[in-house]
Amino acid sequence: MSEEKNEITLKNYQVKIQDGLLQHLAEFIKPLWQPKKIAVITDDNVGPLYVDKVEAQLIEMGHRVVILTVPAGETSKSWEQVQVLIDSLAQNNFVRSDGIVALGGGVVGDLAGFVASIYMRGISLIQIPTSLLAQVDSSVGGKTAIDLNAGKNMVGSFYQPNLVLIDPSTIQTLPKRMLVEGYGEIVKCAALVGGSFWEIVQKVHQPADIILQAESLIHASIAFKASVVMRDEKENGLRKLLNFGHTLGHALELIEDGQLMHGEAVAVGMAYITAAFEKKGMTAAGTTAEITARLAQVGLPLVANQLGSAAFYRAMLHDKKIKGDQIILVYIKKIGEPAFYPLKITELKKWFEPILNSQIEDN
Amino acid sequence: MSEEKNEITLKNYQVKIQDGLLQHLAEFIKPLWQPKKIAVITDDNVGPLYVDKVEAQLIEMGHRVVILTVPAGETSKSWEQVQVLIDSLAQNNFVRSDGIVALGGGVVGDLAGFVASIYMRGISLIQIPTSLLAQVDSSVGGKTAIDLNAGKNMVGSFYQPNLVLIDPSTIQTLPKRMLVEGYGEIVKCAALVGGSFWEIVQKVHQPADIILQAESLIHASIAFKASVVMRDEKENGLRKLLNFGHTLGHALELIEDGQLMHGEAVAVGMAYITAAFEKKGMTAAGTTAEITARLAQVGLPLVANQLGSAAFYRAMLHDKKIKGDQIILVYIKKIGEPAFYPLKITELKKWFEPILNSQIEDN
Incomplete structure (x- = not known):
């Protein structure tokens, strides 16, 4: 692990931490992803705040973008949402070399991470956690999960993202x-x-x-x-x-x-x-x-x-x-x-x- | 990879190939698994042929055994069966240190392997493939999968079993x-x-x-x-x-x-x-x-x-x-x-x- 002020390198990916980083995503994503299809998975709380900005930047980089929005809240960590998202990827002919961006808090990160880990046995993933909990907790370590009635996080995988982008300024809008x-x-x-x-x-x-x-x-x-x-x-x-x-x-x-x-x-x-x-x-x-x-x-x-x-x-x-x-x-x-x-x-x-x-x- | 006549060692597990091996499972499983809960996942073609014999030997080793039988055929590689199996594991309070035995052909191996890979982010797995196709193809390499309407094996994971046990004599009963x-x-x-x-x-x-x-x-x-x-x-x-x-x-x-x-x-x-x-x-x-x-x-x-x-x-x-x-x-x-x-x-x-x-x- 190398470690500088705003950058932590894990085995296969980096975590970038920088105020205002959401305004200049190309700097971080361009070196990593050639133009491809990208599904931005977000929820109906976070989406309205940031998704337009993220979409515009991805299109500017040459990507084709699909926005997939799930209801905010823990109940979205369900089989039902997994299937809805997977079907959307298949309908849009996503292949293994395409990518997913998880834009939101821990629920979106866990759910989108799980979907990325199992669609075609794993497609590329960038995590953009926007809650403080997701930034410090669920975005690093490669744990993905959904819940069962029997318990939280009972189903999931270990799956490392390609990149984690953290903009601490997003926590200013948190309740x-x-x-x-x-x-x-x-x-x-x-x-x-x-x-x-x-x-x-x-x-x-x-x-x-x-x-x-x-x-x-x-x-x-x-x-x-x-x-x-x-x-x-x-x-x-x-x-x-x-x-x-x-x-x-x-x-x-x-x-x-x-x-x-x-x-x-x-x-x-x-x-x-x-x-x-x-x-x-x-x-x-x-x-x-x-x-x-x-x-x-x-x-x-x-x-x-x-x-x-x-x-x-x-x-x-x-x-x-x-x-x-x-x-x-x-x-x-x-x-x-x-x-x-x-x-x-x-x-x-x-x-x-x-x-x-x-x-x-x-x- | 080491390689002798009846044993092939992969990174973290071995493949044993031996006529009549289904009759003396303890020799292979006992060194690997302490007494625990084991779910034997099979289908309604293979189950009637072998599951009693396998269950008796596992109980003899001190394991508690749950038999989970899915309908034979490719249609069992579905979200529905994944959820049924996962719910059964949760209801039986399976924890990460318990285990799954996949007893059957490629469908059972792919399905049970996928379930093992995502239940609590992965529990132990022994593959006992009983069809020739599963023995030579799907039991080695750690690919697990289910199908979508959009295509075969569209959802799955890379997940290595702890052990693969192949008894070539099982192919004598194949159509x-x-x-x-x-x-x-x-x-x-x-x-x-x-x-x-x-x-x-x-x-x-x-x-x-x-x-x-x-x-x-x-x-x-x-x-x-x-x-x-x-x-x-x-x-x-x-x-x-x-x-x-x-x-x-x-x-x-x-x-x-x-x-x-x-x-x-x-x-x-x-x-x-x-x-x-x-x-x-x-x-x-x-x-x-x-x-x-x-x-x-x-x-x-x-x-x-x-x-x-x-x-x-x-x-x-x-x-x-x-x-x-x-x-x-x-x-x-x-x-x-x-x-x-x-x-x-x-x-x-x-x-x-x-x-x-x-x-x-x-x-």
Whole structure:
């Protein structure tokens, strides 16, 4: 991995991070793609903001462009939308050397990435994530997915894009809740990395500070993710570290039925997994307070209604990191020192119950 | 790739070829899989023959087994069956460390392989191909697929199994047409390789000879495929050689609407692509006759009704090997000397019309 201020190189592709980059796409796309057919997949929130601008630039480069718009929201990560998109590609005679541009948040990135990975066994893909969460989380690492009734991201693939283009200025138009949600994922990365990254996070005292620090925060998060993913593309070991806060978080997301956004659920998950390990003496005293302070200052939630319910424990059993009769928990010994702890599934309840009965302090 | 008589090792997995291997699966599966949940995916033709035996052995090894049976035939390579199978895995709480066994012909292998590749972004897979075509063709190389109305194998993935187990004795129960169809693919491999492989093929004068020579024929085909796939997993170059006979063959298969089986369509495709290049003087005189002799002796077709129709040319435009305005044709200069020829799509008709108007000789 090479790394300069605005550019991170992964095995086969680059991530470009630059304010205003959406205004001059040719600079990045032209060296990569000869004129071809391109499907721009977007949603009905993001499309109206950016798709005309993107389309005009692609046509200027000599591409033939098809715009495919899905309804905004998690429900579009479905078999139904996959089939609609695939049929559109086939009807337009897309071949393997044509391309897809995913323009939108995490839902569009996950869905369009999955479609790109399976149409003709894989066609070229450029990710242009426009939400903070997608920029720091789902656009790097090659995970694509759709949801089943049984759980989020139950179907998907590992598929690397050809290029990821991030324009931090797009987060200025995000609703505050989505901005803050993305920041939850950033705090997760910072807690795993520690050092100077944790120092930048400490400069964020309110949502507006996220926008002020956007470029540094996005860059630090992606550089960390890239270093981990490069060493473990298929999630056999190290990459599981990125699931800090996700074991509890995914379960909550599932059963709270859309009430909690992903970054919010991860925030609650980080708070409680850290509290549980701190109570056991495996995490340095005060670490939970350090983390919850960062989350609370921007208004991220620290509790959820369903924490500790029977449904909550049941939902954890769908975790993709379950191996045999064990669930692999990610915790931190202190800020910047992550570790794994394999827990017997049968002991899940005993492990978490004590901490769920006490209130995490919000200092 | 290492290669002994009954074992071919690819990058991450082995192919075992052994008469009667279905009777002692533990020898091969036990070293690979700890006790876990296993879904055996099969169809209603193959299931009744082998599934009880396979299930009993898996249970004996300590696995929990779920049998999932799809209707036999190409129509099962559909979105519908993918969703049915995926829902069954989710309902049975399959996690990423559980496994799938594909027990059947090419349809089961393609479908179960695709399901394995996308369920939780990929779970373990053992292929047990029971048709000759699947044994020599679709079980090695990691191609998985389902069909769309727009074309065969339009959706799929590259996904390597953990192990491929081939019991040549299963082909004794195949209907003659399916046996001969698989042999069509073997002739394709032999024509690309030449040498001693082409000599074995010359010993086959009638369908019964295919069964007599089965182990050598299967071994030679897979060894060749493995050597090609190892050097080009994602089909960027060399692997396209395996499409000899397939550009015309796939188009025929599509428009003949189930009248031609895959190996039959490839036989016709090989005959005509070779005739076309021989007529142009790019293939040694007599090569077409050499190939058609091998095909005709076992009763493989050399012509098809729709050859040269408008639909035939249209169907070729869905070929996955189209790049820009060119289609990449695979031909042989002589037996054992394959080559590529990029042809402008606009010249397809001019190129093939002369040869379609004359009859290929069947000597």
